Amino acid sequence: MKVLVAVKRVIDYNVKVRVKPDNTGVDLANVKMAMNPFCEIAVEEAVRLKEKGVASEIVVVSIGPKAAQEQIRTALALGADRGIHVETDEEVQSLEAAKLLKAVVEKEEPKLVILGKQSIDSDNNQTGQMLAALTGMGQGTFASEVVVEGDKVNVTREVDGGLMTVSLNLPAVVTTDLRLNEPRYASLPNIMKAKKKPLDNMSPADLGVDVAPRLSTLKVEAPAARQAGVKVADVAELVDKLKNEAKVI
């Protein structure tokens, strides 16, 4: 069974995000970039499926600038077999990303597509579901467990207030939540080996997809800064303030 994993290059989650002074976006110059954490979980899940003998080949795809190759190489070092880089310097929004991935799905015909549930930059939580709708596949979103059985996959989903398990016909789309697994670190020998794994490069035009954005960002601002409040002397004062000043208890 072939598994396709989509990964995104984003700002490293430990970096303090700064809004540009001209309010056009977030300052990404000289900022450490990394694979989106939910995408790391997606790669790990695919690798575990391969280790269990369920997956036979893992193809990793990333849409983004030239530098997104780094994240593809990371996925290859973690155990993916080959990479596809859809190279563009444009800002690709969710619907257009889903259309590009649909084109890749049509070429590769994977049985399972695994994506992160959202990227920590745009925080949209859309691409997996849109891909599933465009390709007519079922979707197991916010997955905390993925079990492939024959021509179906059972996905346990993290939903508000608990867990819900659904059975999906294959091929299907799965989006990962935090508890699905703990991603491994790439070993040095595997990082070296990953450099030799095949990596195809193509453009959105090669896939016949127009990536012009539908949403325009008018401005990006820093959130209203919180002012540090007061220090209280003891617990009694704290409870008094919460009850009589803030009136929240």
Added chain:
Amino acid sequence: MSILVIAEHDNSSLKQATLNVVAAAKAIGGDIDVLVAGENCGAVAEAAAKAEGVNKVLVADNAAYGHFLGENLGELVAEVGKGYSHVLAAAGTTGKDFMPRVAALLDVAQVSDIIRVESDDTFVRPIYAGNAIATVKSSDSIKVITVRPTAFDPVAAEGGSASVEQLDVVKDAGLSAFVSEEKAESDRPDLASAGIVISGGRGMQNGDNFKMLESVADLLGAAVGASRAAVDAGFVPNDMQVGQTGKIVAPQLYVAVGISGAIQHLAGMSDSKVIVAINKDEEAPIFQVADYGLVADLFEAVPQLEEELKKVL
């Protein structure tokens, strides 16, 4: 303009988030219809008809919608939503699941998790886990939008008298089936929607010590959360994590206990109305965002807090 709001419910009762979303719809302006899709969900439709500002309630009552499977809801809402200028749902796990399918089927972009309405085509939403706030304008003919419920004050649950209309549309995509459900056993409210959250960090030292927080939480009707450090240290499960890669919360009161205040934690809770920090390190960054800071050993302060709360509650 005409707005379709998709009701959030459990087939027996209407969830308050729906009233928050109707409030967002009112801010856009126009006729507001509510779609109740579920199975044996008549009571939900009646409740929705009473909500303030609702023009008409549409009911799609069929086994295909009983478990809110995204594949089936996506097709239904795309079909019904075609006739509207805006389609809105709460940004809970159900809305997040089916709404992007709706957008894709309608070939429009989705605007996720809005916190403010600027005009009928311009909306404000947090990005980078709330570290930046974007104002975005949609050029699509139908605006598909998920709404962060905590950002809009709910409309009144009573007082409206909308008409109720049964829909005869059955969309079963045949792609997915419900297998089972496991509701969290806790009587405590859900972390993401709780009015009060009390969270522990690495300072809790172990998982057992979280029982102290649970006792306080039960007094307050609060949910219990944790920092990523506490999760990574194995004290508590990952579903309790508040932060950039965990749950984003915005309760009326957030109590951070033994949490230093790493960026990634602050990103998940800094929209809380009132923040309390209890930490023995007075230099901890959490104090820079806390409305009330208490520099103290949590192992003394938390039991005292429980006692003091018992006196006043």
